[in-house]
Amino acid sequence: MDSFNQTSNLIPDTSVNPHPEALAHYPVIHHQPIHWGEMDAFNHLNNVVYYRYAESARIGYLQALGMFDGSMVTVLAQSSCQYLRPVTYPDTLLLGVRCQRLGNTSIVMEYSYYSTAQDTIVATAEAVVVRLDSDGKRKLPWTKEERARLLALEAKVGHTPKL
Numbered sequence: 001m002d003s004f005n006q007t008s009n010l011i012p013d014t015s016v017n018p019h020p021e022a023l024a025h026y027p028v029i030h031h032q033p034i035h036w037g038e039m040d041a042f043n044h045l046n047n048v049v050y051y052r053y054a055e056s057a058r059i060g061y062l063q064a065l066g067m068f069d070g071s072m073v074t075v076l077a078q079s080s081c082q083y084l085r086p087v088t089y090p091d092t093l094l095l096g097v098r099c100q101r102l103g104n105t106s107i108v109m110e111y112s113y114y115s116t117a118q119d120t121i122v123a124t125a126e127a128v129v130v131r132l133d134s135d136g137k138r139k140l141p142w143t144k145e146e147r148a149r150l151l152a153l154e155a156k157v158g159h160t161p162k163l
Helices: 005-010 049-064 146-153
Strands: 027-034 071-085 092-102 106-115 120-132
Touching: 027 049, 049 092, 049 106, 049 120, 049 146, 092 146
Parallel strands: none
Antiparallel strands: 027 092, 071 120, 092 106, 106 120
16 A cells, blocks of 8 residues: 555545434535645634635535526525534534525525544534525525425435424
């Protein structure tokens, strides 16, 4: 075995357990390796990086719904993150993302950050995304088809958002 292959333990083996039980009710799981340059002065993952990861997971969720094709305008209206345990390099986070509440023109999204190195949830987050018209000036309701797709995606993992 060459030295390159010896670093493969840094990448989680998802063939054995593709989704940990803690993320079983999240329909979209975003895989995010931690990069050395994302550490802060205390050798912990910098707090602002969690928001970048949530953005990537949110886009993955909207892509899974077929809602991220460039024709839809959404804005982030609110976001928060609760840090439960420090994360350090090397690690890979699995971000579970789901719809907590589906409003008329908004979605409250919920995230769980699962550390493969620590084998536990290390942070949780929430974000409110609002749908706007193509000019980005007025709120626009989700269509019946979009609502149905979202509810079907969530139902695949036994989760039902609040309506």
